Amino acid sequence: MADTPQIDERIKEISPLRRALIRPELGGIVGTFAVFTLFALFAFDSGMFNSQGVMNWSIVSAQFMIIAVGACLLMIAGEFDLSVGSMIGFAGMMIAVFGVVLAWPMWIAIIITFAICCALGALNGWIVVRTGLPSFIVTLAFLFILRGFTIYIPQTIERKTIIGGIRDAAEGDWLAPIFGGKIGQPIFQWLGDIGVIGVFERGTRAGQPVVDGIPMLIIWAIVLIIFGHILLTRTRFGNWIFASGGDAEAARNSGVPVNKVKILMFMFTAFCATVLAVCQVMEFGSAGADRGLLKEFEAIIAVVIGGALLTGGYGSVIGAALGALIFGVVQQGLFFAGVESSLFRVFLGVILLFAVILNTYIRRIITGER
Amino acid sequence: MSASQNATPPIIQMKDIEKHFGSVIALAGVSVDVFAGECHCLLGDNGAGKSTFIKTMSGVHKPTAGEIIFEGKPLDFADPRDAITAGIATVHQHLAMIPLMSVSRNFFMGNEPVKKVAGLTFFDHDYANRVTMEEMRKMGINLRGPDQAVGTLSGGERQTVAIARAVHFGAKVLILDEPTSALGVRQTSNVLATIDKVRKQGIAVVFITHNVRHALAVGDRFTVLNRGKTLGTAKRGEITPEELQDLMAGGQELAQLEGSLGGTV
Ligand SMILES: Nc1ncnc2c1ncn2[C@@H]1O[C@H](COP(=O)(O)OP(=O)(O)OP(=O)(O)O)[C@@H](O)[C@H]1O
Ligand SMILES: [Mg+2]
Numbered sequence: 001m002a003d004t005p006q007i008d009e010r011i012k013e014i015s016p017l018r019r020a021l022i023r024p025e026l027g028g029i030v031g032t033f034a035v036f037t038l039f040a041l042f043a044f045d046s047g048m049f050n051s052q053g054v055m056n057w058s059i060v061s062a063q064f065m066i067i068a069v070g071a072c073l074l075m076i077a078g079e080f081d082l083s084v085g086s087m088i089g090f091a092g093m094m095i096a097v098f099g100v101v102l103a104w105p106m107w108i109a110i111i112i113t114f115a116i117c118c119a120l121g122a123l124n125g126w127i128v129v130r131t132g133l134p135s136f137i138v139t140l141a142f143l144f145i146l147r148g149f150t151i152y153i154p155q156t157i158e159r160k161t162i163i164g165g166i167r168d169a170a171e172g173d174w175l176a177p178i179f180g181g182k183i184g185q186p187i188f189q190w191l192g193d194i195g196v197i198g199v200f201e202r203g204t205r206a207g208q209p210v211v212d213g214i215p216m217l218i219i220w221a222i223v224l225i226i227f228g229h230i231l232l233t234r235t236r237f238g239n240w241i242f243a244s245g246g247d248a249e250a251a252r253n254s255g256v257p258v259n260k261v262k263i264l265m266f267m268f269t270a271f272c273a274t275v276l277a278v279c280q281v282m283e284f285g286s287a288g289a290d291r292g293l294l295k296e297f298e299a300i301i302a303v304v305i306g307g308a309l310l311t312g313g314y315g316s317v318i319g320a321a322l323g324a325l326i327f328g329v330v331q332q333g334l335f336f337a338g339v340e341s342s343l344f345r346v347f348l349g350v351i352l353l354f355a356v357i358l359n360t361y362i363r364r365i366i367t368g369e370r
Numbered sequence: 371m372s373a374s375q376n377a378t379p380p381i382i383q384m385k386d387i388e389k390h391f392g393s394v395i396a397l398a399g400v401s402v403d404v405f406a407g408e409c410h411c412l413l414g415d416n417g418a419g420k421s422t423f424i425k426t427m428s429g430v431h432k433p434t435a436g437e438i439i440f441e442g443k444p445l446d447f448a449d450p451r452d453a454i455t456a457g458i459a460t461v462h463q464h465l466a467m468i469p470l471m472s473v474s475r476n477f478f479m480g481n482e483p484v485k486k487v488a489g490l491t492f493f494d495h496d497y498a499n500r501v502t503m504e505e506m507r508k509m510g511i512n513l514r515g516p517d518q519a520v521g522t523l524s525g526g527e528r529q530t531v532a533i534a535r536a537v538h539f540g541a542k543v544l545i546l547d548e549p550t551s552a553l554g555v556r557q558t559s560n561v562l563a564t565i566d567k568v569r570k571q572g573i574a575v576v577f578i579t580h581n582v583r584h585a586l587a588v589g590d591r592f593t594v595l596n597r598g599k600t601l602g603t604a605k606r607g608e609i610t611p612e613e614l615q616d617l618m619a620g621g622q623e624l625a626q627l628e629g630s631l632g633g634t635v
Contacts, residue, residue: 243471250468255450366522
């Protein structure tokens, strides 16, 4: 790399390996293989790979994926959002307040919650681009502000920090099943009937398959990943996202509306957090003031494992999704394998460190820095 | 040629442009007329305000005072996008290239070509890649591929990408802020030839350089800036190279260099 290539015959030495190495997804792909191989070897009989087990880690991975997509696009645009976790708690609480306490129709509660959260995302972004402060600080403030409100509001009106009754309130609603429902039940019934997946042997659900459908949470994850990936790689806006994070000043001079891009990405991150929040409250039937704790860091770690640079301008939605998958599989896999769950955090820390070191190395290759 | 040009109105009229950055007065009232089909050279010492001046032309800075008339109408660019849409493309001194992005993504940054698929608008990568390779070849650079990251290019190659991009988008006005500062002999003469070519196509060129020979090689008009003020504009033939050099700081050194350079560009 000492002298940069200028004509054709001087660039032959680029090896395919090196070429593959500069794809941002590489770390995610290798990691995914490694994780699956490891668990297949050491925990195959733990139930992790039967239908229930697969559904179990798929749901956990999907939760990570939903917030990772937002965090990924925002990080590529050059910013962070540390308020994601608090936003999840806050959004869930808003659903409960509107839908249960105020007893509004659930679809109205959901739509208003989305509007409020996206507006808060826009406020985050607006403050960041207006003041020029690091998004780290601005969103750290929102981490506390939103969490504070999430505890204060139910305390004040209900004298408790968990509001239940959401499932009853959502009964018969048209919008709620888009977040809390399941699809593909007939297929799973059929799979159960022909014996591909297990069925309940006893009890009220005897004869029904143990996994009776794909939760909408997983559908949301897949849709958001596809949307994010296409947006980033195939559209003009995607180019603006890369440019805004790569060098905001250069992008501005070339006519990229950097501030708009950044604010929209903050809104999208808030949107993703709200999707997860609504799916969660529909599943649990309650909103808790401590929901989403530490999720912002998990999202950022998934994105970094997926090959994105913390400095912005480089990354991949597919990579982030694989990072989230690794997360979900390891977290649940350790549980299935009977490993002490606190070790998951050790794993997180170690893999984060590795990912960041690998990414820095890759960055040097791409930019030709030494 | 110069006689007829007085009849046609200037494509851009910069009238008493002032630009203050806080307490710094970068421009203290500069007036310049730029004509279509001409190369207007901006010369001056470091910090004279050349870059600041062309940035008010390309929509990056709003002038603190003064007026810009573009094609007879007062112009009020909100941002560089408006300028590019109007056909004013700029090669900035600091290039506006993003190292982590590919050459073709950089080339079309802010002006991405699009295609419609099923009613949705997508970035037309095929077109972008093809045009990028073509335009770079025209400038004398063979790229490894359009997906090569700009960070892996040499300084001169980067500069060439920026110039090729501006030439591609500069439908009416092409602004070049020290475009040849990092270029080799072949690329430099390429750039000067390109300036000459686009000028003949009727495009107005604003060319900033510290090199008097480069300026004299292609310039039709010469404006020297000094500490945020203009020392006036001279037409080609109205000023001798020696006078021009004297107006610019560092004329002494350049004169010596000229001797050793001989007749080359
Ligand atoms: N964004 C800014 N904020 C504050 N001062 C600025 C800014 N941009 C330029 N200046 C000041 O304005 C003056 C003119 O700068 P400018 O970049 O226009 O000079 P120049 O003629 O292009 O010089 P060079 O030949 O070195 O490129 C300088 O004194 C510079 O410090
Ligand atoms: Mg300058």
